[in-house]
Amino acid sequence: MIVTTIRREVLTLPAAELGPDNPLPPLRLLHEVHRIDDRDRDELPRDIARQAGYEPLRSLLPVRVRDGYGRAREPRELDALVIENERLRATVLPGLGGRVASLFHKPTGRELLYRNPVFQPANFALNGAWYSGGIEWNIGATGHTTLSCSPLHAARVTAPDGGEMLRLWEWERLRDLPFQIDLWLPEDSDFLYVGVRIRNPHERPVPTYWWSNIAVPEERRVLAPAEKAWQFGYERRLQKVPAPSCAAIQQLPYVADYFYDLPDARRRWIAALDEDGHGLVQTSTDLLRGRKLFVWGKGPGGRRWQQWLTEPGAGGYCEIQAGLARTQLEHVPLEAESEVSWLEAYGPLSSPEAADAVEARLEAALPRADVDAAHAAWKPHADTEPGEVLAVGSGWGALEVLRADWKLPGTPFGESTLGEAQEPWLQLLRAGSFPEPRRVRPPGGTLVAPHWRDMLETAPATPLTEYHLGVAQWHGGDRAQAVRSWERALELAPSLWPLLRCLAVADQESGNHERAADRYADAFDDLCHERRDNGASWTAATAALGREAIEALLAVRRTAEARGIWERLHPGTRERGRFRLIEAGLLLAEGQPEAARDLFRAGFEVADLREGAEAIGRLWARLSDEPLPAHYDFRMRPPEA
Structure with a gap:
């Protein structure tokens, strides 16, 4: 047995x-x-x-x-x-x-x-x-x-x-x-x-x-x-x-x-x-x-x-x-x-x-x-x-248990599990201030629960603190206050692009698409001046911001500026399927539908295609009267729905 x-x-x-x-x-x-x-x-x-x-x-x-x-x-x-x-x-x-x-x-x-x-x-x-x-x-x-x-x-x-x-x-x-x-x-x-x-x-x-x-x-x-x-x-x-x-x-x-x-x-x-x-x-x-x-x-x-x-x-x-x-x-x-x-x-x-x-x-x-x-x-x-x-x-979990002194029998969240991601928040909890980074890099994640937002509001108002506070305020529904926090941080921040990107999203949400495009363009310029190497974090930041900036610029028909951002992306990023799809849309906006169709004919795979998303089919319909090729067909509902 x-x-x-x-x-x-x-x-x-x-x-x-x-x-x-x-x-x-x-x-x-x-x-x-x-x-x-x-x-x-x-x-x-x-x-x-x-x-x-x-x-x-x-x-x-x-x-x-x-x-x-x-x-x-x-x-x-x-x-x-x-x-x-x-x-x-x-x-x-x-x-x-x-x-x-x-x-x-x-x-x-x-x-x-x-x-x-x-x-x-x-x-x-x-x-x-x-x-x-x-x-x-x-x-x-x-x-x-x-x-x-x-x-x-x-x-x-x-x-x-x-x-x-x-x-x-x-x-x-x-x-x-x-x-x-x-x-x-x-x-x-x-x-x-x-x-x-x-x-x-x-x-x-x-x-x-x-x-x-x-x-x-x-x-x-x-x-x-x-x-x-x-x-x-x-x-x-x-x-x-x-x-x-x-x-x-x-x-x-x-x-x-x-x-x-x-x-x-x-x-x-x-x-x-x-x-x-x-x-x-x-x-x-x-x-x-x-x-x-x-x-x-x-x-x-x-x-x-x-x-x-x-x-x-x-x-x-x-x-x-x-x-x-x-x-x-x-x-x-x-x-x-x-x-x-x-x-x-x-x-x-x-x-x-x-x-x-x-x-x-x-x-x-x-x-x-x-x-x-x-x-x-x-x-x-x-x-x-x-x-x-x-x-x-x-x-x-260890950070939250430390903050509230919770007793959770059976599920220990020990301090030994705290890592680099929790380190600045641990300092905010213990010292009441959010640390400035020792080297230039993309900002880490933001904690947004009410208790962390309260700590950010009472901490010294450094640019990075104001950035994180704005993100927490945005999450809490205080969008006007979030914008004010980000704008205050711009005055002294050594790194502008994270703040400009947040403000660009706020502009889009309020319907101000031209100003959003301006801020995205400025944010990408600042990122390109600031990035130090081709390491994973900088490459990911460039790809993510570049993708949003190109889409924002194309939405207001500023095609030449969108092309300028495309050309400053890392070569490896431009080869990814998601960016091939973006390039096809860019070519169409530039009046080159045949070049866009050539990209489809050459083939690409959008690794992060979203469940239920129909972007590929919609772009193809603008490029061709032919049926959507089978390997691009991810439609989850009838076409007429």
Whole structure:
């Protein structure tokens, strides 16, 4: 008999590099597709309408955008943690959001998940980089978590049955909430148990979001205990429909979400089974009430995305999901100084029959009462202090714990995890002043929560302090005050371009596009005079600012100035697919449509093409009457929508 064990392993996969983060503060949300049109809200059930309008995300701050990755893959080593008993083997990637990359059932020799054979970031997370496959843990706000490609803390902990348990934990920065995920395999169990806890240490309610997304091979029969579902597509309409049949799902032409309308009294579960009735079932305690199916559809755009996220011959996937609310368009209030927890279970199921028969098979394999009992048994162990540290996440939790002196049993955020990113904020906390950098470089990230903003407001008003204060004020909705802070900083700042860029965004938001173009042009000039080398941070800053400046100048038809910025970009930046697309737009604006078409004919790949974005198709329509070439077709909705 094999006792449950946890061991380290290294996975070697064809993988693209993540590259540097975008150093410009995200003063605006990325293109967002998961919103309900206001005209539909009055027709929704009261709780869905209320929670869909509750504290939507205003910005990504303090998180940065991750758009520095490419599409050149080569074998790379990824750290993994394997938890295993005699029945199951789960492979977890602590450095990439704690993703369960594989769940292998030994007696049948079946992989229960869709296991992506490559690591290829794509622009699906709230802050950019995300990858497909396995089981991902989404916390924060509507969409894929900003932690998709970030490290989590990991350690061994004693499980409720005395065996070993793998604990993952981090500080979620969009909502300032600590969370943990405990994974264990009871002896002789065919099910992976997952205990999740989210804590709100604040003295105010905080909007909370959680969805567990499970990728499974497509062409599966997806079953859940519901007769109706809420359908949501990229037309942004949420409408009640019959729960889709398996045949209907497999013929859908475009991307669609189906949120199953589970009756309150029914057990929470969802299953994906192959044509022989074998596959995966996920179930949970009742708190995790939502269940969802995501499909790419059979249209050319959906097929192109499937190819984009993996490699030829890998096969496609769909997702079955479980969440705190009925739909992913909602945030749930977590009361002040409280916590919420639940238990999930993942395992094999074989049933060729319909939903009622599947539920009976599930009840025989893992009774509903046993899931509730496992949750109750786990809860006292959620506070158990971790043993051997297996992976280290960020230092942001340690900074917040130091600031507020919070006690968070079970999830230690030790001072040893503090790093360079936290250093200036630690000085602000301890000394009351924000340090000036010792060398010229792009400014670091800004903390924007009210307590950090208060500290910035009382600190000595140096240019860098005023810059960060303006970003925090902008995030808080005090846009006029933010502009005043940035303008004050301009008078004495040795580095002008970060301030000019922020002011340019403010001009765009207020409709003053000519002044925005002026400021972008001045900002890029200043950056080119200031940058010291071709290191990663300066190259990333030049690319990010250059991209925004070119777009701002083209918007007001200042084509020659846009071309001047293009020519000062690093040669390697100009070769990237995103900038090939920008160049095609620039050529068209210069009256050279044939040269722009030549760029399309030569081929390019926009690595950070956003989910739901249609920029390539719109530009092609201005260049040609021919159909959009298939390898550029990423459309997720009907052309006429």
